[in-house]
Amino acid sequence: xxxxxxxxxxxxxxxxxAVLAGAMLxxxxxxxxxxxxxxxxxTYRLLAPLLAARPADLDNVHFYSFDEIPxxxxxxxxxxxxxxxxxxxxxxxxxRIHALTLDNADRIRADLRDxxxxxxxxxGLGADCxxxxxxxxxxxxxxDIYLYEVHPGLPWYHLIxxxxxxxxxxxxxxxxxxxxxxxxxxxxxxxxxxxxxxEILTGPIGADRPGTILRTHPNLLLIADRDAAALxxxxxxxxxxxx
Amino acid sequence: xxxxxxxxxxxxxxxxxAVLAGAMLxxxxxxxxxxxxxxxxxTYRLLAPLLAARPADLDNVHFYSFDEIPxxxxxxxxxxxxxxxxxxxxxxxxxRIHALTLDNADRIRADLRDxxxxxxxxxGLGADCxxxxxxxxxxxxxxDIYLYEVHPGLPWYHLIxxxxxxxxxxxxxxxxxxxxxxxxxxxxxxxxxxxxxxEILTGPIGADRPGTILRTHPNLLLIADRDAAALxxxxxxxxxxxx
Amino acid sequence: xxxxxxxxxxxxxxxxxAVLAGAMLxxxxxxxxxxxxxxxxxTYRLLAPLLAARPADLDNVHFYSFDEIPxxxxxxxxxxxxxxxxxxxxxxxxxRIHALTLDNADRIRADLRDxxxxxxxxxGLGADCxxxxxxxxxxxxxxDIYLYEVHPGLPWYHLIxxxxxxxxxxxxxxxxxxxxxxxxxxxxxxxxxxxxxxEILTGPIGADRPGTILRTHPNLLLIADRDAAALxxxxxxxxxxxx
Amino acid sequence: xxxxxxxxxxxxxxxxxAVLAGAMLxxxxxxxxxxxxxxxxxTYRLLAPLLAARPADLDNVHFYSFDEIPxxxxxxxxxxxxxxxxxxxxxxxxxRIHALTLDNADRIRADLRDxxxxxxxxxGLGADCxxxxxxxxxxxxxxDIYLYEVHPGLPWYHLIxxxxxxxxxxxxxxxxxxxxxxxxxxxxxxxxxxxxxxEILTGPIGADRPGTILRTHPNLLLIADRDAAALxxxxxxxxxxxx
Numbered sequence: 001x002x003x004x005x006x007x008x009x010x011x012x013x014x015x016x017x018a019v020l021a022g023a024m025l026x027x028x029x030x031x032x033x034x035x036x037x038x039x040x041x042x043t044y045r046l047l048a049p050l051l052a053a054r055p056a057d058l059d060n061v062h063f064y065s066f067d068e069i070p071x072x073x074x075x076x077x078x079x080x081x082x083x084x085x086x087x088x089x090x091x092x093x094x095x096r097i098h099a100l101t102l103d104n105a106d107r108i109r110a111d112l113r114d115x116x117x118x119x120x121x122x123x124g125l126g127a128d129c130x131x132x133x134x135x136x137x138x139x140x141x142x143x144d145i146y147l148y149e150v151h152p153g154l155p156w157y158h159l160i161x162x163x164x165x166x167x168x169x170x171x172x173x174x175x176x177x178x179x180x181x182x183x184x185x186x187x188x189x190x191x192x193x194x195x196x197x198x199e200i201l202t203g204p205i206g207a208d209r210p211g212t213i214l215r216t217h218p219n220l221l222l223i224a225d226r227d228a229a230a231l232x233x234x235x236x237x238x239x240x241x242x243x
Numbered sequence: 244x245x246x247x248x249x250x251x252x253x254x255x256x257x258x259x260x261a262v263l264a265g266a267m268l269x270x271x272x273x274x275x276x277x278x279x280x281x282x283x284x285x286t287y288r289l290l291a292p293l294l295a296a297r298p299a300d301l302d303n304v305h306f307y308s309f310d311e312i313p314x315x316x317x318x319x320x321x322x323x324x325x326x327x328x329x330x331x332x333x334x335x336x337x338x339r340i341h342a343l344t345l346d347n348a349d350r351i352r353a354d355l356r357d358x359x360x361x362x363x364x365x366x367g368l369g370a371d372c373x374x375x376x377x378x379x380x381x382x383x384x385x386x387d388i389y390l391y392e393v394h395p396g397l398p399w400y401h402l403i404x405x406x407x408x409x410x411x412x413x414x415x416x417x418x419x420x421x422x423x424x425x426x427x428x429x430x431x432x433x434x435x436x437x438x439x440x441x442e443i444l445t446g447p448i449g450a451d452r453p454g455t456i457l458r459t460h461p462n463l464l465l466i467a468d469r470d471a472a473a474l475x476x477x478x479x480x481x482x483x484x485x486x
Numbered sequence: 487x488x489x490x491x492x493x494x495x496x497x498x499x500x501x502x503x504a505v506l507a508g509a510m511l512x513x514x515x516x517x518x519x520x521x522x523x524x525x526x527x528x529t530y531r532l533l534a535p536l537l538a539a540r541p542a543d544l545d546n547v548h549f550y551s552f553d554e555i556p557x558x559x560x561x562x563x564x565x566x567x568x569x570x571x572x573x574x575x576x577x578x579x580x581x582r583i584h585a586l587t588l589d590n591a592d593r594i595r596a597d598l599r600d601x602x603x604x605x606x607x608x609x610g611l612g613a614d615c616x617x618x619x620x621x622x623x624x625x626x627x628x629x630d631i632y633l634y635e636v637h638p639g640l641p642w643y644h645l646i647x648x649x650x651x652x653x654x655x656x657x658x659x660x661x662x663x664x665x666x667x668x669x670x671x672x673x674x675x676x677x678x679x680x681x682x683x684x685e686i687l688t689g690p691i692g693a694d695r696p697g698t699i700l701r702t703h704p705n706l707l708l709i710a711d712r713d714a715a716a717l718x719x720x721x722x723x724x725x726x727x728x729x
Numbered sequence: 730x731x732x733x734x735x736x737x738x739x740x741x742x743x744x745x746x747a748v749l750a751g752a753m754l755x756x757x758x759x760x761x762x763x764x765x766x767x768x769x770x771x772t773y774r775l776l777a778p779l780l781a782a783r784p785a786d787l788d789n790v791h792f793y794s795f796d797e798i799p800x801x802x803x804x805x806x807x808x809x810x811x812x813x814x815x816x817x818x819x820x821x822x823x824x825r826i827h828a829l830t831l832d833n834a835d836r837i838r839a840d841l842r843d844x845x846x847x848x849x850x851x852x853g854l855g856a857d858c859x860x861x862x863x864x865x866x867x868x869x870x871x872x873d874i875y876l877y878e879v880h881p882g883l884p885w886y887h888l889i890x891x892x893x894x895x896x897x898x899x900x901x902x903x904x905x906x907x908x909x910x911x912x913x914x915x916x917x918x919x920x921x922x923x924x925x926x927x928e929i930l931t932g933p934i935g936a937d938r939p940g941t942i943l944r945t946h947p948n949l950l951l952i953a954d955r956d957a958a959a960l961x962x963x964x965x966x967x968x969x970x971x972x
Contacts, residue, residue, distance in 0.1 A: 022751020116602030176459040216419040265508020359845030702905040
């Protein structure tokens with residue numbers, strides 16, 4: 001694991017955009033799986049105009065979504081968000097977008113296997129330590145892609161309670177899929193994530209705080225801002241401890 | 244995971260030797276971590292004379308041991324066994340042997356990180372699902388290299404009870420280290436391992452049967468003979484189930 | 487470059503088969519480009535029954551031919567030979583055979599780029615130092631895949647003069663395509679190839695002896711038997727010189 | 730080859746810095762070989778403060794110089810320039826700088842081989858198509874690292890004529906070493922380089938215009954600004970032609 005602490009969200013966004021640009025600028029097909037949501041918004045605002053300005057330069061880059069929450073339309077919550085945040089503004093051609101749905105896990109799995117695998121996954125971290133759709137109470141560490149039922153009794157149901165019609169199932173990449181990515185990048189911003197980040201770095205691994213497993217990835221890059229990193233410090237032996 | 248079922252132990256040994264030979268014959272430094280014990284004996288009988296006959300051809304290959312059980316001599320149980328089984332007969336130069344000890348974890352970790360990482364790990368599987376020194380009751384899934392105390396109360400203590408003087412601590416690579424190997428190869432032979440193999444393939448992941456985690460490795464090759472594979476069958480969907 | 491010298495053709499074939507087996511036994515798609523002809527015949531006799539016995543185990547392996555000499559049928563000389571030597575006996579499914587033809591270079595190039603690239607190329611060496619269809623007098627070092635006209639005035643025309651109807655054009659992978667393979671394996675057997683091997687190792691690089699360029703490949707494995715290696719010896723500095 | 734055309738030198742520098750940052754931010758040792766000179770100056774001005782601000786974050790990055798022109802001091806022209814442009818301002822520790830000299834080619838070759846090889850080479854392009862120290866009239870395409878004599882009769886001697894005392898020999902990585910880098914990055918800025926860039930992309934490969942060979946690299950990223958790209962245009966088939 002490599003942890004980089006940036007001064008603020010703007011610096012975090014610049015570094016993340018640089019890492020993505022470096023990953024894309026290869027003379028071969030590149031497969032990325034990238035997160036929707038608030039944390040990457042700054043990164044995508046930097047990247048989208050660059051991508052839009054040079055469609056031919058980056059036609060080697062394919063995008064895979066790593067979870068989906070159906071919302072009664074033909075595009076679920078994740079895909080709709082990615083469309084608005086990056087695929088639309090960047091002008092990514094539909095043929096290079098591979099959206100996960102409730103019923104295409106076999107196809108996505110085979111497609112990635114057949115096209116060189118994931119080069120990089122960009123993920124956010126929940127305040128409850130979730131990553132992708134791996135949530136406390138529903139996480140399975142053994143499944144590469146899996147579905148689960150959602151219902152109001154889940155501790156994190158408030159995160160999806162405004163979706164109308166209410167979703168009944170969610171699909172997500174599990175940790176074995178993250179392991180297959182040559183690089184895993186986790187971006188964490190803001191004081192509200194400080195406890196989760198400390199847990200990721202120092203807590204016991206357990207599916208009730210799903211992201212704790214991420215630190216076993218062979219090539220994890222963690223980009224945090226100072227607020228998110230407020231509860232940790234170097235332990236003097238190359239690792240991190242709680243302050 | 245790729246599972247190859249060979250007719251018998253001789254065929255398993257030939258295939259394993261071929262995989263190791265292919266991994267070694269590269270024009271760059273190659274780092275291997277290989278198991279001692281009964282299962283690889285046939286493989287090493289095939290490989291040792293080939294290695295001994297061509298010292299210059301394979302001076303790019305370095306060997307790392309992945310566990311150690313001190314036995315009161317300057318070389319512990321694992322290193323002594325590897326010396327007898329392969330390092331001695333193959334004539335491997337001492338400068339290319341990097342033995343794990345109770346007190347050199349930091350150095351081994353840094354050494355691998357600095358020299359390109361592990362290309363391949365060859366492991367056996369215990370009837371209790373242990374791999375390397377990751378044993379039921381003492382396994383930590385979060386530690387890349389770790390020490391633990393051993394005492395007669397451990398369920399598997401009989402495996403080491405004949406060592407004199409009795410070991411008090413064991414050191415081993417944990418699963419995060421296996422994840423860093425570009426290929427993990429697990430060899431399983433004989434009816435006594437059939438239940439363990441079935442568990443590895445189909446059981447829930449849990450540190451009480453440590454090897455269950457191995458199936459999340461991004462590039463696991465499992466080589467079994469028919470006796471070891473007696474309790475499983477293809478599930479028709481690209482995976483395996485209990486018969 | 488790594489050069490391995492085997493006692494005889496049988497040993498060369500065993501080592502080559504081991505290298506190919508190791509390359510195939512991965513839990514991901516593997517793309518191979520393999521040669522037809524006399525030199526690999528022993529290798530294929532070892533491999534074909536293994537492949538035929540386990541169709542499901544190796545359905546991750548795809549085969550690309552690297553040259554073609556049209557002969558008036560729907561399958562040219564190279565493809566026909568590969569069918570007889572390996573694809574037929576090994577029972578390789580047609581969907582995993584990607585044959586080069588006079589008019590599909592763009593498709594093959596895109597297909598490889600889109601599916602992770604070549605893992606390994608297995609090539610033979612001509613007594614005139616040709617490799618693939620890169621022949622003295624017609625070799626272009628700058629083209630990844632190229633066509634050229636053939637006619638009786640070419641110095642090596644005797645190699646194809648028995649083909650009826652006489653070919654007028656040949657297509658081949660050039661050296662840039664070989665460079666894209668993660669490992670290049672060149673097998674050389676018999677006294678008739680000894681001069682060519684010495685030239686490959688010690689002569690100036692030039693398109694009139696096309697294979698001389700191969701030694702610049704970043705990961706070249708050269709497997710020769712003693713007869714083929716009769717004119718060279720180690721130079722004491724990690725390389726080779728003429729005896 | 731992937732060619733990216735940026736609006737101006739500032740944009741070229743930003744993209745190049747992003748590519749370098751992405752390459753460095755890995756959780757493993759990273760080996761870079763980077764150029765001195767005018768073209769990377771903007772890149773280094775962006776990178777140096779970032780590197781200086783976070784010494785611990787990038788202690789996995791090692792630097793290799795790819796040529797040297799002795800100037801009678803203990804540090805030659807290349808090393809002195811790199812010290813001033815990047816190693817000094819970025820605060821790179823001496824233990825992570827591996828400078829090429831007239832007499833350490835064997836050590837550098839072995840060192841790279843033993844530490845995972847080059848991840849990325851950043852090179853400039855001369856108006857005479859030279860790259861690294863591979864100059865018209867003295868370039869050897871077959872040598873991984875080589876020395877040559879310099880004298881006033883060389884066509885490019887004016888480039889070094891101000892060095893006092895006058896150098897008599899130069900050492901450089903050759904193209905086989907560039908081939909071993911996982912990614913080759915060539916940066917080209919300004920109208921004075923437009924003819925050289927057009928030659929690189931469209932001219933015949935030949936040691937009299939050394940850089941023409943670069944387009945055979947399996948993963949070449951070419952970053953040019955509009956002025957440097959003034960003489961070329963897309964050919965409509967995925968490649969480039971002269972306007």
